[in-house]
Amino acid sequence: MTFPSAPPPTSPTGEEITDYYSALGPLLRMAWGDNLHFGYWDGPQDRSSPEEATDRFTDLLADRLGVGPGQRVLDAGCGVGRPALRVASRTGARVLGVTISREQVGQAVELAREAEMGERVRFEYGDVTRLPHEAGSFDAVLAFESIVHMDRPVALREMARVLRPGGRIVLTDTFPLGDGTDGAGDSGDVASFGRFEAYPGLMADAGLELEELTDVTDHTKFTFMRVIDGILRCRREFEREHGVSVEEVLGSLEPAHPGTATQSGGEAVGCLVAAARKPVAA
Template sequence: MTSQSAAPATAGQMSDYYSAMGALLQMAWGDNFHFGYWDGPSDTATIDEATDRFTDMLTERLRVGPGDRVLDLGCGVGKPALRIAARTGASVVGVTINARHVELATERARAEGRADQVSFRHADAMDLPFEDGSFDAVLAFESIIHMDRPTVLREVERVLVPGGRLALTDLTPLTDESNTPKSFRSLMGASPGDESPSGQGGDPDIATLISAGAWPGLLSDASLTLDELNDVTEHTQGTFIRLFENFFKYRREFEREHGITVEQVLDSAKSGAPTDGVGCLVVAAHKP
């Protein structure tokens, strides 16, 4: 059996975390809360172009069309879900633990005239409010790092129809080949006496990173069949330099609007984060 020993933060803690981080990401990065994909150092694609390109790559792996239903786990403010709907004709349901993001995503769907095709719900991906076999495909764009992978994969298997597909991106430590999850913590929203997975008091873990080698076992344990496991780190590395440049480009505007400094938000994300870098995986699977 493959296990994930480090426990992620609670849904409430993650909602609080993204209330601040989500606002900063929107200002500095746009409405796609995920890595960009560049073909190489000479690729001059903008952030919007590179993040939309990555959305399109995951969409191709879903293999959906008109009449199909797609579930977007950790949908952010809705941009990928709406792009999938527009490009494929499928209907999409997005879920997020942040109620404000549900509101923003719903407003976007109405503004784009797709409220009948795309909807958003306040829900926990590890305890989905949907019946068995409700969806033809499931997308998880960098959201699974905040979840207990075995739990959410079992939920994915449950809500997929037979033959249904899963496409996701996951983050991985660059130099750790073990299958033991690495966790890092948030300094935000922690209360005295909060327990870490090791049983020590402290700040909640906001994410866990695992090696690529853990994925075949994780999927097998969830009764899902692995179709693709692809390390795309060389194409996503341009994310970090652009992201941090923009964090500080927009810092004064952000601090005026939100009453919190950029440093405070970034400190919440980097406590205990791997110092040797983070890679990116594309994983595709299906339910037999």
């Protein structure tokens, strides 16, 4: 989960992303859980826990992948691995999670071991924009809130390359609401907004056929305030366990990610779901 700002002129480096999650990750996992992404609620009266709401969002995306037992899914930017494990459990597919953080690889491997799913779900260190896998290696690709850290056109072309003809890419992205000027960032930001209206062109330029573009903001907009509630509930335990204050953690992120404070209320952040298919050659 990130607090994005306006698109920076250059993409963040792997080291910047790793440092960001090394600093924020322990706090987020304690306050929110192992799903480092938005939750999905039916409305303001939905009292689902963060775990229930984030798992619901994972299931929504897993069902759009269109895969079954034995097929291969790439989780592009897998975080600490919980969505990959849930996708594998729900669909029966084999999942490979890729993250640019070696720390997250270790955490994901441990989660897979605890779930006794190490044979069907693997994790590796890598850059989604430069994958070592051959063309057509995967039956589907999932990018769950990870494309906010990437050069979108480059990442989509690479995902399309490793996808087999007829396979699907399913992703989530953030986009600015209103005039999109709140929290305007610079090249130091570790995340950036996408543009809802840009997705038809982005998918076409990657050689993909857009099948769905849905604004799910009405279901995800409760995330930020509930993250804050979680941080307030766990702050004493976190500070006792880690020996650093919540204010110090959040303050350490500001120089590299100035959008954090302005976006933490969530009011200016929209969320979309996009699904596209790689055409089958004639």
